[in-house]
Amino acid sequence: xxxxxxxxxxxxxxxxxxxxxxxxxxxxxxxxxxxxxxxxxxxxxxxxxxxxxxxxxxxxxxxxxxxxxxxxxxxxxxxxxxxxxxxxxxxxxxxxxxxxxxxxxxxxxxxxxxxxxxxxxxxxxxxxxxxxxxxxxxxxxxxxxxxxxxxxxxxxxxxxxxxxxxxxxxxxxxxxxxxxxxxxxxxxxxxxxxxxxxxxxxxxxxxxxxxxxxxxxxxxxxxxxxxxxxxxxxxxxxxxxxxxxxxxxxxxxxxxxxxxxxxxxxxxxxxxxxxxxxxxxxxxxxxxxxxxxxxxxxxxxxxxxxxxxxxxxxxxx
Amino acid sequence: xxxxxxxxxxxxxxxxxxxxxxxxxxxxxxxxxxxxxxxxxxxxxxxxxxxxxxxxxxxxxxxxxxxxxxxxxxxxxxxxxxxxxxxxxxxxxxxxxxxxxxxxxxxxxxxxxxxxxxxxxxxxxxxxxxxxxxxxxxxxxxxxxxxxxxxxxxxxxxxxxxxxxxxxxxxxxxxxxxxxxxxxxxxxxxxxxxxxxxxxxxxxxxxxxxxxxxxxxxxxxxxxxxxxxxxxxxxxxxxxxxxxxxxxxxxxxxxxxxxxxxxxxxxxxxxxxxxxxxxxxxxxx
Numbered sequence: 001x002x003x004x005x006x007x008x009x010x011x012x013x014x015x016x017x018x019x020x021x022x023x024x025x026x027x028x029x030x031x032x033x034x035x036x037x038x039x040x041x042x043x044x045x046x047x048x049x050x051x052x053x054x055x056x057x058x059x060x061x062x063x064x065x066x067x068x069x070x071x072x073x074x075x076x077x078x079x080x081x082x083x084x085x086x087x088x089x090x091x092x093x094x095x096x097x098x099x100x101x102x103x104x105x106x107x108x109x110x111x112x113x114x115x116x117x118x119x120x121x122x123x124x125x126x127x128x129x130x131x132x133x134x135x136x137x138x139x140x141x142x143x144x145x146x147x148x149x150x151x152x153x154x155x156x157x158x159x160x161x162x163x164x165x166x167x168x169x170x171x172x173x174x175x176x177x178x179x180x181x182x183x184x185x186x187x188x189x190x191x192x193x194x195x196x197x198x199x200x201x202x203x204x205x206x207x208x209x210x211x212x213x214x215x216x217x218x219x220x221x222x223x224x225x226x227x228x229x230x231x232x233x234x235x236x237x238x239x240x241x242x243x244x245x246x247x248x249x250x251x252x253x254x255x256x257x258x259x260x261x262x263x264x265x266x267x268x269x270x271x272x273x274x275x276x277x278x279x280x281x282x283x284x285x286x287x288x289x290x291x292x293x294x295x296x297x298x299x300x301x302x303x304x305x306x307x308x309x310x311x312x313x314x315x316x317x
Numbered sequence: 318x319x320x321x322x323x324x325x326x327x328x329x330x331x332x333x334x335x336x337x338x339x340x341x342x343x344x345x346x347x348x349x350x351x352x353x354x355x356x357x358x359x360x361x362x363x364x365x366x367x368x369x370x371x372x373x374x375x376x377x378x379x380x381x382x383x384x385x386x387x388x389x390x391x392x393x394x395x396x397x398x399x400x401x402x403x404x405x406x407x408x409x410x411x412x413x414x415x416x417x418x419x420x421x422x423x424x425x426x427x428x429x430x431x432x433x434x435x436x437x438x439x440x441x442x443x444x445x446x447x448x449x450x451x452x453x454x455x456x457x458x459x460x461x462x463x464x465x466x467x468x469x470x471x472x473x474x475x476x477x478x479x480x481x482x483x484x485x486x487x488x489x490x491x492x493x494x495x496x497x498x499x500x501x502x503x504x505x506x507x508x509x510x511x512x513x514x515x516x517x518x519x520x521x522x523x524x525x526x527x528x529x530x531x532x533x534x535x536x537x538x539x540x541x542x543x544x545x546x547x548x549x550x551x552x553x554x555x556x557x558x559x560x561x562x563x564x565x566x567x568x569x570x571x572x573x574x575x576x577x578x579x580x581x582x583x584x585x586x587x588x589x590x591x592x593x594x595x596x597x598x599x600x601x602x
Contacts, residue, residue, distance in 0.1 A: 220468050298455050
C-alpha cells in the first residue's frame with residue numbers, strides 16, 4: 001500500500017468515497033456509558049466503514065479503507081475480516097498482503113488479529129516456502145521480544161501446518177543460551193522434543209540441569225527436567241544427582257528451594273512406598289520452614305497430604 | 318444470535334459472553350434471544366471439542382471458557398458437546414501442570430483461568446493436577462506481593478484475578494500470601510482518580526480496576542475492611558456477584574477450601590457443588 005502520511009491518505013480516501021454517505025456512529029441514548037474518545041480522522045473513516053458494511057461493497061477503495069483503519073486500530077477484527085473478503089474478491093496477492101501485515105505487526109506486536117490474519121493467509125496459500133519465511137519472520141519478532149505469546153503460538157501453528165520442524169531444537173538452544181530464564185523457549189523445546197526426539201529423556205535432563213545448576217532459582221529448567229524424569233528411571237537418576245549437588249547446608253536456602261521441590265516430586269512419584277512418601281513430606285517441611293517460606297501454607301498442605309498417604313500405606317501393610 | 322463488540326461489528330464469542338454477563342447483571346437476561354445465542358455458540362464448536370472465536374476459525378481455550386460460561390448463564394449447556402469441550406481443554410495441559418491457548422502452547426495464567434473455569438463448568442475439574450498447578454500458581458507471587466502471569470515476567474494486577482480465581486476453584490486460595498497481594502493491589506490504585514492500574518504509579522484503566530476489585534473480593538478484603546459498607550463478593554467461576562450466581566442457579570464443580578483454618582480473611586459462601594479434596598473422580602456421565 002502507498003506510504004503516504006495518515007492525514008493525507010485519509011483526505012485522498014475521503015475523495016474516493018464522495019458518492020457514499022457516511023453512516024454516523026450509533027448513539028445509544030442520552031448518556032452513553034463508556035464513550036470512546038476517537039480521533040476525528042478515525043471517526044470519519046469508520047463512518048465509511050459502516051456504510052460499506054451495510055452496502056456489502058468489496059472493492060479497491062474498500063481495501064484501501066481497511067488498510068487505513070487498521071493503522072489507527074489494529075485490533076478491529078471486523079475490519080480485518082472485511083479486508084480479507086476484499087483480498088479474495090479482488091484476487092489480490094496474498095503474499096504482498098503478508099508484507100503489509102508485517103508493517104502493522106511491527107507496530108503492534110501483541111495484537112491478536114494481525115497474527116491471525118497472517119495465519120489465514122498462509123493457510124490459504126499453502127506454500128511451504130511461505131512457511132519457512134514465516135518462521136524467519138517470527139524469529140525476527142522474537143529477537144525484540146523473546147517471550148511474545150502470540151509469536152510463539154503462531155510459530156506452533158505454522159510448524160504444525162507445514163510440518164517443517166528442522167532447526168527448531170537448535171533455535172531453542174540458541175535462545176536458552178542467550179537467556180536460560182526464557183520460559184517460552186523451554187516450553188517450545190518441550191513441544192519440539194516430544195515431536196522429534198521423544199526418547200531423549202536423559203539428554204534433556206542433562207541439557208536442563210546444566211542451566212539449572214548455574215542459576216538454581218530459575219524454576220523453568222528444573223520443571224522441564226522433572227517432566228522427563230517422571231517417566232524415565234535413568235533420567236530421574238541424573239536429575240536426582242543434580243539436585244543432590246545443591247542440597248547441603250553450604251548452599252544458600254533460597255538456592256535449595258527448586259532442587260528440594262524436585263526431590264519431593266521424585267519421592268512422591270513412588271506412590272506405593274510409605275518411606276518415599278515420608279521422605280517427600282520431609283522435603284515439604286524443609287521448604288515450608290526455611291527454603292521457600294513465602295509458600296509455607298502450600299508446603300504445609302503438601303506435607304499433610306503426603307503423610308496421610310504414607311500412614312495409610314504403612315497401616316495397610 | 319451472537320454479539321459483537323459494538324453495533325455493526327461481527328459477532329464473536331468474547332463479546333457474546335460479555336453481553337450475557339452485562340444483561341445478567343442488569344437483570345435483563347429475558348431480553349436476549351437465548352435460543353439464538355445458544356445456537357450461535359454451539360455453531361462455534363469443532364469436532365475435536367474446541368471452540369472457534371467466530372466464523373473465521375481461530376481456536377483458543379479462552380473461547381472454550383467463553384462458550385461454556387455463556388451457555389451456563391443462559392441455562393443451555395446441553396447445546397454443546399460438554400465432554401468434548403473438556404477433552405480439548407485437557408489436551409492443553411502442559412508438562413508443568415498449567416494450560417495454554419492450544420495444545421503445546423506455553424502455560425499462562427489467563428489461559429489457566431479459562432481452562433480451569435471451563436473444566437469446572439463441565440464437571441471435569443478432577444482432571445487438573447492440583448498439586449503441580451497449585452505450585453505453579455503460587456510460584457507466580459513476586460517479592461512485592463503482586464502476581465505475574467508466567468515465570469520471569471513482571472507482576473500485574475490483572476493476574477490477581479486470573480491466578481486467584483484459579484486458586485479459589487482449586488480450593489487453594491490460601492497458598493499465596495493474601496496480605497502481600499492485597500497490599501500490592503491497593504498500591505495500584507491511583508489516589509487522584511480512584512482507578513486501579515496494572516502496576517503502582519501507572520495510568521489506571523477499567524480492565525485493571527475490575528481485576529483489582531475482583532481480586533480483593535476473592536481475598537475477602539471487603540468483608541474484612543468494608544463490613545459496614547454495602548458490597549457484594551464475586552464468584553471465581555463466572556466472574557459475577559455471588560448472589561446473582563445463586564439466583565440464576567448456576568453451578569460448577571470446584572474444590573472446597575482446603576485450609577480454612579489458615580484463612581487470613583473470612584471465607585466466602587459457595588453456591589456450588591463442593592468436591593472434597595481427596596475424592597476420586599466422579600463416575601462418567
